[in-house]
Amino acid sequence: DAGITQSPRHKVTETGTPVTLRCHQTENHRYMYWYRQDPGHGLRLIHYSYGVKDTDKGEVSDGYSVSRSKTEDFLLTLESATSSQTSVYFCAISDPRRVETQYFGPGTRLLVL
Amino acid sequence: KQEVTQIPAALSVPEGENLVLNCSFTDSAIYNLQWFRQDPGKGLTSLLLIQSSQREQTSGRLNASLDKSSGRSTLYIAASQPGDSATYLCAVRQETSGSRLTFGEGTQLTVNP
Numbered sequence: 001d002a003g004i005t006q007s008p009r010h011k012v013t014e015t016g017t018p019v020t021l022r023c024h025q026t027e028n029h030r031y032m033y034w035y036r037q038d039p040g041h042g043l044r045l046i047h048y049s050y051g052v053k054d055t056d057k058g059e060v061s062d063g064y065s066v067s068r069s070k071t072e073d074f075l076l077t078l079e080s081a082t083s084s085q086t087s088v089y090f091c092a093i094s095d096p097r098r099v100e101t102q103y104f105g106p107g108t109r110l111l112v113l
Numbered sequence: 114k115q116e117v118t119q120i121p122a123a124l125s126v127p128e129g130e131n132l133v134l135n136c137s138f139t140d141s142a143i144y145n146l147q148w149f150r151q152d153p154g155k156g157l158t159s160l161l162l163i164q165s166s167q168r169e170q171t172s173g174r175l176n177a178s179l180d181k182s183s184g185r186s187t188l189y190i191a192a193s194q195p196g197d198s199a200t201y202l203c204a205v206r207q208e209t210s211g212s213r214l215t216f217g218e219g220t221q222l223t224v225n226p
Contacts, residue, residue, distance in 0.1 A: 004156075031212055042117075042202070042218040043157075050211070058213065090156055096212055101147060104156035 003027050004105040006091050012111045019078040021108050023091030025071075031094045032074040033102065034058075034066065036087040043090065049074055081112045115140045117205055119217035126193055127225050134188040134220045136203035141184050144206045148177050148188050151200045151219065160201075161188070165208075193224045 003026030013019050023032060033048040035058075045058030047066040055066050063085060067075045078085055091105040116139045126132055136146070145164050149157040161170045161177040163186070169178040176189040186203060200221045204214040 033213075040218070043204075043214075043216040045213055048213065092157075094212055100145060100162050101159040102157075102212075102214065104149075104158070106156050107154075 004091060004093055004103060006089075006105040006108050008108060009106065010109045012113065013081050014113050015082055016080050019081050019110065019112075021076045021089055021091075021110070023074045023076070023105060025074075025093050027093060027095075027103070028071060029093040029095040029103075030071075030097070031102075032068065033092040033094075034064075034074065034076045035090045035092065036060065036085075037090060037107075038087050046076065046089075081110075083112050086110060086112045115143075115205060115207060115215045117203060117215050117217035119201075119203060119220050121220060122218065123221040123223075125223040125225060128193060128195060130193050130224075132190050132193055132222070134190070134201050134222070136186040136188070136217055138184045138186075138205050138215075140207065141181050142208045143181060144208045146177075146179055146186050146206075147204045147214070148175075148186075149202045149204060151202060153199075157202065190222075193222075195224045195226050197224050198222055 005024045007022045034046040035043045037043045044060045049055045049068040065077045089108045092102040094102040118137045120135045147162045148160045163170045163179040174191040179186045200219040202219040204216045
């Protein structure tokens with residue numbers, strides 16, 4: 001298995017509070033991604049990074065921000081959580097110079113009350 | 114905008130049966146197509162990746178085909194086993210989207226002993 005960890009694995013929070021999810025990799029892959037998975041929508045890309053300090057928006061980026069100050073860490077922040085952000089969040093990594101596929105982390109289950 | 118559809122949404126078969134999962138996409142300008150497996154509460158695991166220039170890929174009891182011009186891919190599972198029970202997702206990478214993937218919602222497969 002690719003060395004990808006996500007923390008926390010489960011979180012319950014209240015509407016309006018800030019939340020930060022962390023993705024950590026030990027594979028030295030250049031690209032990192034944040035997805036959310038919801039019934040009826042499948043996986044949708046939130047933000048991605050193609051290098052340290054280089055990030056871009058995905059298809060559902062509103063309400064989310066990201067940061068990548070080191071190759072191994074990619075942070076996803078919900079500035080002010082809303083109930084619509086209740087979801088399962090997956091981090092993925094890839095390095096097109098080496099392999100084509102993306103490797104996924106175990107996911108973080110977030111409930112916003 | 115690329116749209117990926119998977120049919121059926123759920124499938125239940127007896128052990129030993131051969132089965133086919135379907136994936137269709139609306140924009141044929143793809144770079145590659147991947148099939149992933151997701152077990153309950155887990156992340157995604159890549160099964161097969163087909164480049165746009167290829168017609169099929171095989172791994173063990175799995176065979177994936179691609180008809181780029183018609184926007185279709187199939188995943189064939191031979192001699193199904195209870196351990197094959199999972200959700201299967203297909204994802205396409207566009208020629209112009211860098212490494213980003215667009216996912217279908219998946220087919221939930223149950224193989225009954």
